[in-house]
Structures are given as structure tokens and as C-alpha cells.
């Protein structure tokens with residue numbers, strides 16, 4: 585099948601152009617296929633392709649993709665990383681070609697709450713409705729960011745596309761709060777998705793509060809999706825705390841036929857257990873904190889250490905999402921003591937004890953479109 589290609593270009597004047605070129609290529613090679621030669625690089629991402637040319641005093645960027653959303657993601661990825669590596673003064677990036685600035689983000693949808701109900705004592709399921717959700721239902725569509733409007737604002741202002749490919753966010757009284765959640769269920773044809781929100785402790789918890797207070801008719805924005813696919817393997821280990829239950833449930837429902845594995849889920853207590861689509865060949869173990877604070881135990885770490893990985897099994901994959909310190913310890917253990925290669929594991933910090941979302945470093949979370 586032939587797809588029309590969309591393209592956009594930007595000539596960027598930047599000090600330390602060579603440093604930026606190298607840093608960009610090195611970083612992108614962690615989650616994309618990068619080929620480079622003589623100051624030219626081609627970066628093949630899951631959703632499009634970018635070319636970077638090192639020139640006298642700057643870089644020439646070219647982005648190509650098959651649709652407007654994918655093109656926007658390629659432009660966004662290049663712009664964010666280039667601005668990060670360029671440091672101050674920030675270079676000015678101005679894209680020309682396909683994809684307009686000033687309008688709605690192609691990866692944004694305005695949604696409305698259909699229903700909101702407690703599925704366990706500390707988990708609220710919010711059903712949202714909106715149109716044009718196909719992209720959110722595709723294989724890689726696992727996570728979204730909720731754009732939570734200021735309290736009492738019924739008709740919020742939403743971000744628009746900036747000339748540099750990044751969103752321009754409403755400011756002042758219109759400031760939105762961003763929180764990352766997983767699409768627990770999606771019905772593209774019916775225009776609906778479920779988000780399961782953990783109601784947790786904390787002084788200011790906008791995501792948790794929004795979930796708890798959502799009522800039918802409330803308006804909310806979403807951007808995304810991100811998250812990536814689960815690689816094909818014969819044996820899987822999936823583990824996480826309650827924030828990872830929606831992602832684990834999604835993964836379990838689409839693993840290859842015949843796959844086997846272990847699932848470890850840490851929850852506050854037995855009342856938080858819920859039905860999961862566990863394929864035969866999988867064993868699920870609930871790890872109960874029973875009074876200990878979330879993010880303060882080593883329950884997942886200990887369970888993974890005790891787990892028997894299949895003998896001589898190269899084709900295995902370990903997926904973990906948990907609190908930052910727990911995720912860091914597990915990542916280190918899997919790499920150093922179990923000797924897992926990059927393609928055999930993915931460990932994400934879904935939240936960080938004592939910090940609000942957004943106060944984390946950019947690499948803490950499960951990066952979109954890895």
C-alpha cells in the first residue's frame with residue numbers, strides 16, 4: 585500500500601551545532617534506529633523518520649511521516665531534544681511545510697465524563713467519551729496525559745501547536761494540570777475509554793482528586809497516546825504496584841498465544857484485588873502492603889529476586905512499573921545480576937514518593953513512543 589508522505593523542515597541556527605548533533609543522535613539511538621555518516625543522520629522512529637544535517641553554524645531538520653499526528657510527534661521529539669541539548673541561549677525553531685501552527689494539537693482530544701465509579705476501595709474507574717479515538721486504540725496506544733482544567737472552569741482553554749512543534753500551553757488562570765494515566769479499556773467505535781485512577785494519600789493530588797470528584801458531563805482534555813508495544817517473547821514477567829494494574833491488564837490481554845509467565849502486583853490490602861485477564865500459563869501473585877505506606881516497601885523487588893526465570897530462556901521479557909526508588913533498584917538488579925539486555929526488559933517509574941508528577945526528571949517515566 586502506498587501512503588502519501590507529509591514533510592516539514594526547519595533550519596536552526598545553533599551554537600555548539602556539532603555537540604547538539606552528536607548528543608541528539610546518541611540519545612535518539614536509545615529508542616530509535618539511527619544511522620549517521622559525515623554529519624548526516626537518519627532517525628527512524630516508530631511513527632516517522634527524521635533527518636538531521638550538520639551545517640555551518642546550525643542544523644537542518646527534516647521530518648517525514650504518513651499522517652498529521654505522526655508528523656507532529658516527529659517534530660515534537662526533535663524540537664524538545666534539540667532545545668534540551670542546545671542549552672541557553674535557546675535556538676529558535678520554526679518548521680515550514682506540512683502541519684500548521686496555531687491550531688489544535690493533532691494528538692489532543694476533548695473528552696467528557698460519562699460515568700465514574702469505585703471499583704475497589706482505592707480505585708476509581710472514569711469512563712470518558714470523545715470522537716476520533718482510532719489512534720488511541722492502536723497497538724501502541726497505552727498511555728495518555730489528562731489535561732485537568734482549573735477547578736470550576738466549564739469551558740477550558742486547550743493548548744495549541746507552536747511554530748517550533750511544541751504545544752503552547754494556556755497560562756495564568758487557564759493553566760492546566762497534566763497527569764499521566766493508562767487507557768484501561770477502549771472502544772473506538774463507541775467513542776469511549778476507561779481510566780482507572782488510584783486514590784492515594786498526599787496533600788495536593790490533582791489527578792487523584794479529579795478522579796474522585798469526576799461527574800458525568802465534566803470536560804477533560806487528553807493528549808497521546810504513548811507507551812509502545814510489548815515485544816514478542818515466550819516467557820514474561822510483569823510486575824508493578826496499583827498504578828500499573830491498568831497497564832498490566834492491557835498487556836495481559838494481548839500477549840502472544842502460548843506465552844507463559846509470572847505477574848506480581850503490589851496493592852494496599854486484599855480489598856484492592858481485582859479480576860484480570862490472566863492467560864493460562866500465567867501465575868498472578870498479589871503482594872499486600874497491609875499497613876505499610878505505598879512506595880515504602882521492597883515487596884516487588886523481593887518477589888522478582890525470588891522468581892525462577894526459565895532456565896536458558898533467551899526469549900523472555902520483563903516489564904515493571906512502580907515507584908521511582910523501587911523501579912531504579914529493580915532495573916539495576918535485572919541488568920547487573922540477571923544480565924538482561926536492553927531488549928529484554930522495560931522498567932518505568934510511574935510516580936515518585938514525595939514529589940508531584942512533573943517534578944521528576946524527564947527520563948523517570950515511561951517515555952511516550954519508545
Ligand SMILES: Cc1cc2nc3c(=O)[nH]c(=O)nc-3n(C[C@H](O)[C@H](O)[C@H](O)COP(=O)(O)OP(=O)(O)OC[C@H]3O[C@@H](n4cnc5c(N)ncnc54)[C@H](O)[C@@H]3O)c2cc1C
Nearest residue numbers: 765766782784786789790791792827936937938939940941
Ligand atoms: C506511563 C504512566 C502511566 C500511569 N498510569 C496510571 C494509571 O493508569 N492509574 C494510576 O492511578 N496512576 C497511573 N500512573 C501514575 C500517576 O501518573 C501518578 O501516581 C501521579 O503522580 C498521580 O497524580 P496526582 O495528582 O494524584 O499526585 P501528584 O500531584 O503527582 O503527587 C502528589 C503526592 O502524591 C504522591 N503520589 C503520587 N502517586 C502516588 C501513589 N500511586 N501512591 C501514593 N502516593 C502517590 C506523590 O509522591 C506526591 O507526594 C501512571 C504513570 C505513568 C508515568
